[in-house]
Amino acid sequence: MRRADIYVALGLMLVGLLAIGDAIRLGFGWGMSGPEAGFFPFYMGLGVVICTFFILLRAIRIYRKEGSGKPLVKPGGLPQIFRVLLPAVGMILLTELIGLHLATILYLAFYMGVIGKTPWLKTVAISILVPLAVFILFDKIFLIPLPEGIWGKGLIPSF
Amino acid sequence: MDIFANLMTGLSVAVQPYNLMIAVVGMILGVIVGVLPGLGGANGCAILIPITFMMTPTSAIILLACIYWGALYGGGICSILFNIPGEPWAVAVTFDGYPMAKAGRPGKALCLSFLSHGVGAIVGVFILTFFAPLIAEFALKFGPPETAAVMILTFSAMTRLGGKSALKSLVAIFLGFILAGVGMDIVSGKLRMTFGSIPLMGGFHFIVAVIGLFGLGEIFLTVEEGLKMEGYKATLSLKDIKESLRELYIHKRILMLGSLIGCWLGIQPGGATPGSFMAYGFAKSSAKDRADYGKGASSGIIAPEAAAHGAGTSATLPMITLGIPGSPTMAVIMGGLMIMGLTPGPMLFKENVEFVWGLIGSIWVANFLGLFICLLFAPLFAAILRIRFAILLPVIIYICAIGAFAVNNRMIDIYYMLIFGVVGLFFKKLDYPIAPMVLALVLGSMAESAVRQALIMGRGNPLIFFRPPIALPLMLLALFLFFLPTFTKWMKRLKAKKAPV
Numbered sequence: 001m002r003r004a005d006i007y008v009a010l011g012l013m014l015v016g017l018l019a020i021g022d023a024i025r026l027g028f029g030w031g032m033s034g035p036e037a038g039f040f041p042f043y044m045g046l047g048v049v050i051c052t053f054f055i056l057l058r059a060i061r062i063y064r065k066e067g068s069g070k071p072l073v074k075p076g077g078l079p080q081i082f083r084v085l086l087p088a089v090g091m092i093l094l095t096e097l098i099g100l101h102l103a104t105i106l107y108l109a110f111y112m113g114v115i116g117k118t119p120w121l122k123t124v125a126i127s128i129l130v131p132l133a134v135f136i137l138f139d140k141i142f143l144i145p146l147p148e149g150i151w152g153k154g155l156i157p158s159f
Numbered sequence: 160m161d162i163f164a165n166l167m168t169g170l171s172v173a174v175q176p177y178n179l180m181i182a183v184v185g186m187i188l189g190v191i192v193g194v195l196p197g198l199g200g201a202n203g204c205a206i207l208i209p210i211t212f213m214m215t216p217t218s219a220i221i222l223l224a225c226i227y228w229g230a231l232y233g234g235g236i237c238s239i240l241f242n243i244p245g246e247p248w249a250v251a252v253t254f255d256g257y258p259m260a261k262a263g264r265p266g267k268a269l270c271l272s273f274l275s276h277g278v279g280a281i282v283g284v285f286i287l288t289f290f291a292p293l294i295a296e297f298a299l300k301f302g303p304p305e306t307a308a309v310m311i312l313t314f315s316a317m318t319r320l321g322g323k324s325a326l327k328s329l330v331a332i333f334l335g336f337i338l339a340g341v342g343m344d345i346v347s348g349k350l351r352m353t354f355g356s357i358p359l360m361g362g363f364h365f366i367v368a369v370i371g372l373f374g375l376g377e378i379f380l381t382v383e384e385g386l387k388m389e390g391y392k393a394t395l396s397l398k399d400i401k402e403s404l405r406e407l408y409i410h411k412r413i414l415m416l417g418s419l420i421g422c423w424l425g426i427q428p429g430g431a432t433p434g435s436f437m438a439y440g441f442a443k444s445s446a447k448d449r450a451d452y453g454k455g456a457s458s459g460i461i462a463p464e465a466a467a468h469g470a471g472t473s474a475t476l477p478m479i480t481l482g483i484p485g486s487p488t489m490a491v492i493m494g495g496l497m498i499m500g501l502t503p504g505p506m507l508f509k510e511n512v513e514f515v516w517g518l519i520g521s522i523w524v525a526n527f528l529g530l531f532i533c534l535l536f537a538p539l540f541a542a543i544l545r546i547r548f549a550i551l552l553p554v555i556i557y558i559c560a561i562g563a564f565a566v567n568n569r570m571i572d573i574y575y576m577l578i579f580g581v582v583g584l585f586f587k588k589l590d591y592p593i594a595p596m597v598l599a600l601v602l603g604s605m606a607e608s609a610v611r612q613a614l615i616m617g618r619g620n621p622l623i624f625f626r627p628p629i630a631l632p633l634m635l636l637a638l639f640l641f642f643l644p645t646f647t648k649w650m651k652r653l654k655a656k657k658a659p660v
Contacts, residue, residue: 004585004589008585008591012334015337016333016337018354019352022351026349026351033615034611034615035610035611037346037347037349038351040336040340040611045333047329047330051327051330051333052330055324073383077382077385081379081382081584084382084552084556085379091556092560095570095573100561107553108553108557111553112553115549116552117549122550134557138561142210
């Protein structure tokens with residue numbers, strides 16, 4: 001937990017430094033029309049760097065004194081998180097190819113059936129009905145287009 | 160009086176059949192969103208914003224606001240029956256609500272929660288109705304330095320709430336502003352912090368961040384802890400309602416105290432979550448039956464629930480009068496308004512009378528409706544929680560993905576959403592507060608232009624932020640609120656040193 005605290009603070013400090021670097025490129029002083037484009041990001045970045053510096057100091061001091069403390073993620077928690085995260089990433093990658101509607105059918109079926117061990121009839125019913133309802137609501141009624149992917153357009157019959 | 164005439168206009172807008180229907184739909188969706196852990200008021204609103212583009216602004220804000228009220232009502236259901244807070248503001252009610260349900264009175268606990276919510280809402284909307292016009296009138300005198308001062312006050316109040324590390328809150332705020340700055344600079348038209356990549360040119364939309372940080376982050380946290388949904392059946396009888404009403408009367412002092420604490424935190428910005436905790440703390444320290452707290456004391460349910468709803472409704476006040484949202488969910492709603500081309504702030508009261516009073520009218524109407532919907536259908540809403548999490552979870556993620564995509568019709572936003580989800584998990588674990596970051600992201604461009612314009616007015620002299628008569632007291636108050644916890648800590652230490660051991 002404490003080691004993670006240090007790493008996250010370092011990461012955020014990097015973000016602050018990036019903001020400062022870009023602000024310097026844009027100019028952060030007083031330009032033709034008042035403060036230049038980099039003015040605001042510069043001070044925000046500076047704020048992040050200063051605050052994370054003190055967070056780091058404190059975290060390192062506590063780490064030296066008391067060791068790393070509790071783990072960030074409960075034992076057994078990490079696989080649980082990946083079990084949610086990875087299928088979601090898979091769904092999004094599939095969406096790029098076959099569109100959100102079809103990708104969702106596969107995703108819901110996979111998650112409920114394989115990971116959740118739901119009875120197959122329920123799995124099939126839900127994983128078809130939910131995207132169908134969304135398709136009717138968004139694409140047909142509210143006319144909000146959802147991602148179609150590269151081949152999605154040809155795969156869904158238009159009606 | 161002017162206010163009453165306006166309120167009547169507002170009520171007549173709110174009870175138009177279409178708006179009434181929208182309010183009921185929003186309320187029901189809101190309760191569902193509130194009941195489900197992982198979906199909350201903030202991201203419930205964020206997901207639905209794209210749909211509201213199809214509506215008139217008045218109907219759109221009624222829908223979004225009703226989702227918030229519904230989520231406020233619904234948050235308690237999960238807490239009381241399952242000991243799992245469906246919303247962050249419902250954490251405080253688990254302390255006494257769940258023990259009461261455990262002791263065989265889940266119905267009474269639910270009734271107490273709903274009725275306290277109702278009272279909190281009435282107090283909040285009462286304050287809103289009578290103070291909003293005054294504050295809006297006053298805020299018309301604001302120039303850029305005053306606007307900047309109000310924002311600084313907002314953030315300094317938020318930094319020291321909840322007792323988390325002030326440094327981490329500051330980092331969260333600065334990060335929010337940096338993220339808001341990515342993309343095109345509004346003044347010079349230069350590209351900022353894009354580092355030559357085209358997707359970054361579009362910037363980060365706050366809706367995507369909200370869905371990732373609040374929605375996915377919460378889901379990851381829930382699965383990591385291994386959610387077990389075991390709870391009590393909700394059965395409401397007339398006897399429960401009668402008993403709860405009597406309890407409310409007995410604890411009327413705590414009820415009012417809770418509502419007012421909530422309202423203060425809604426206006427001051429803070430929101431429902433710190434409001435409910437603070438009210439619980441106050442109630443506990445002032446109650447005669449302190450020994451009962453944590454074992455199912457009625458007042459331990461009344462105080463946080465009244466405060467949560469009071470904070471929620473009164474958070475509307477700074478949003479429509481000053482353009483400063485009083486809670487994270489309000490920030491999302493305000494962002495939605497800005498997308499529709501309405502700038503929340505004092506001019507709204509002058510230019511969009513029907514919109515503003517329609518909103519206020521709908522808050523009156525919707526909260527009464529919500530109370531009855533909850534009392535009547537609580538068992539149905541609780542039944543949602545009996546659906547297996549393995550089914551709910553992928554559907555929730557799917558809905559989140561739709562919401563993230565529909566904002567700008569960009570695939571990249573779905574990836575951002577996932578990244579924000581992981582960031583949200585880390586932030587929650589390491590105690591970086593998320594609410595101020597979201598607020599900064601929503602207010603980003605407004606705050607930046609206020610600061611830059613003020614500096615131009617002052618020819619680069621930062622003393623312009625302290626100009627009397629309005630900006631000066633605001634800034635002093637901001638500094639006071641920021642340093643107050645530090646001072647009290649010092650005072651305690653001094654006292655401890657002086658006192659003989």
